[in-house]
Amino acid sequence: MLMPHGCTASIPCRKIIIMILREAVELLEADVQYTQSSQLEADIKTARASDLMSEVLADDAVPDILLTGLCNSHVIRTASVFGIKAVVFVRGRPVDHKLIDCALDENIVVMTTKDSLFTSCGKLYTAGVRGVTENLKHRDSAE
Amino acid sequence: METRLDKTLEILFELKVGDAMKKDVVTVGPDDSMGKLNEEMSIHRISGVPVVEGKKLAGIISISDLIAWLTAGVKDSKVREWMVKDPQCLYADQPLIHAIKRFDQLRFGRFPVLDRESGELVGIITNGDIILGTLKKLEQDYNEEEVRQYRASHFFEDINADHLDLTLAFIISGKDFDHAGRASTTMKKNLKRLGLQPDIIRRAAIASYEAEMNVVIYTDGGTMKFTVNDEKLTIIVKDRGPGIENIELAMQEGYTTAEPWVRELGFGAGMGLPNIKKCSDFMDLQSVVGEGTTLKIEIMTGVHNETKRINPEARS
């Protein structure tokens, strides 16, 4: 009996770990364009999908990861300003060097996936990642 | 040198076996054939594999056991017959220093790591993992220390005056999308160095970024001036026109005059000004059509103000 990859349990502890960024990368079959290695160990519990950066900036809670069909440096700046650690660019949009330079500057993980926004969100949701509002509600009712 | 060693020792107590171990473990079952074990070991280039039955650890089998089997020339043999039963284990919650002692005492190449409560296998650890884990942590601590020393939070305390304002100004070019946001992200870093509270910095950065994008999207350019003192952060944004015709309307959520190309860039949803208001403690917008607009934003920086403020973040 050989355990399939990724099936080994992480350490059970009080904090529920849904997944780490590295696992999200595998799930989305994403190409990581820029990261510092330790960033891939970050916990991913919540996500947000939007093409309108102003909408993201008007939220009450900060997601761990942002998925978007928009592909320009302003996504990175928005992530930086709002405190989002990682950005997924969907539908295989090419990222230019300006965007990578910006990510380097702001220290934001950048990855691209061939999947659509719909499919990427669906995969993460099925794996247990939740939206920020649901997460807030869940926390409220748990208290 | 001594202080550095102390630091390493501290880390060895602080880090747990679970922090340094490998979590992706290749395992075999007791009823797998030795041939399969041989394959797995060569595929993954590993010299020892935990044997797992159900989720429990049944034993461990290493390259020396494999060699023993090959030498014996027995075919159709199972892992169960050659593995070491009830192997020595470590628990994920034990400090690394404990692991080092065990490696030293027993001279094993690896230890399976178990969760103390469930008794299940959660990882495997080698001497190499311990060294790597320690080095990573040292590097991380070093970086944090560097950031801390780089911080200018003592700035206000070091300089004596009855009143001290620190002002930084930026020039914003209209329609220059490549550099849009530079003033706000630069300012965010400065505020970090000044040691402001993270949620205050975040609100300031959001308000500033929205304001900066407005200048880039809608105007021919302008200036942004950030003034920090121990009481508040003031952001004054001035542009050279064209001005806002109806301020009341502009403040409404969803109202926008953005052209489609702006929307395609992910802006112009009519959220900017309302969001600036939401993030600031005081906001004033004055505009003369044909001349320009002046936006004044104030955000209190004192600790007491933040707790008083009805902050949506308080929920989280």
Place this chain on the structure above:
Amino acid sequence: MKLKELIQKLDLELTTSPTALDAEVENAYASDILSDVMSHAKEGSVWITIQTHRNTVSVAELKSFAGIILVGGRRPDDETLKKANEENIPILSTRFSTFEIVGKLYELGIRG
């Protein structure tokens, strides 16, 4: 799955007249950029977006979408609503965000 089943299962609010709800839905597309939707969404999809203005109905009509789901509790503008009723494009509203409602659709077997 029929659109009306989706409405019921996901507790979506129907903002338009109750017509054209028997459409069979297999695919969905999530985007807030109209040009992106125009060039990449499959015909017959449901479209998940935060955009509420009138042009969304034109896009939905051109791409023969089964319906539009507005997220974050958004409701269509009056003009949008009028046009949607004229064109028989159902507009649904959910309090959930794009990520959340997409997740729920995905769990019901809808694909991108």
